Amino acid sequence: MNPDPKAAFRTLDELRQLAVDRVGEQSLRIVANAAEMGTESLRNFMGGGPISVKSRNSLARWLRETQRHADERAASCVGMILEVTSEVPEHWRMKAVQRVLDALRNVFQMPGIPAAQPLWLVQVLQALEAEDDTAATEAFTDSD
Amino acid sequence: MAKRAPEVTAEDLERFRSALESEIQRTTLRAVARAVRMSSTGLQKFLNRQTKPYGRTLARVRGWYYARAGVHRTPPELIAAELRRYVVTTPKPNRSVGTILDAVEAAYHEAGMFAPEWVGSVRAIVNERATLGK
DSSP states (O other): OOOOGGGGOSOHHHHHHHHHHHHHHSOHHHHHHHTTOOHHHHHHHHTTOOOOHHHHHHHHHHHHHHHHHHHHHHHHHHHHHHHHTTTSOHHHHHHHHHHHHHHHHHHTTSTTSOSSOOHHHHHHHHHHHHHHHHHHHHHHHHHO | OOOOOOSSOHHHHHHHHHHHHHHHHHSOHHHHHHHHTSOHHHHHHHHTTSOOOOHHHHHHHHHHHHHHTOGGGSOHHHHHHHHHHHHTTSSOHHHHHHHHHHHHHHHHHHTTOOOOHHHHHHHHHHHHHHHHTO
């Protein structure tokens, strides 16, 4: 059974915002092609215009697939960063993780790359910040 | 819609299986399944190649692998390929991998340590590819 592509997005505004985010991260042409829409239709929709049911469904389906892909890649990247720094002593570990993360962010800020960072990288930042908070909380609790 | 490259390759799965099998030989299937947070049956099916893990299960297997076996037992060619996969959309992927390796090396130096041996091996592979224009 195919899941309802609309179900992943609560409102049309949410769909619009996600489309704007992905265009910032990739390009109008890439998103339009992936969502099987014309670039003008997509531009019009992002500017607040209407969207056909067919285009809405294909855009929603692609955005959901992109999200799933980003989730998987982010999880794998967090594992990679923790692993390559695994031999750094605990005291220096957070700084080491931050250093590798900064390097990864820097390579996505090279000239010729879209301004917005890839969705998966944003998720990696969030996941590692959450991990950092947890570690800080644990350290605080330990010191109690 | 263009099909995306899978986040886990057949080689990755074989590495995971091999590490899991070694650990099971050392302990028990049940103990390893508990460590991975899978059912014993699910783990056995994965080892027998009856199933391919996806989503949460894949994340658990991968998490276990990174925590228990990891990059130090991984051939440098595969580490280079893994790092390259994250930066393949940048204009110069080999240079991007080099930037990540610089950061790893600096992190160890900052802690007063030499960088692990694999860093140099991976760098040599990446530099060679960059020279060959791959």
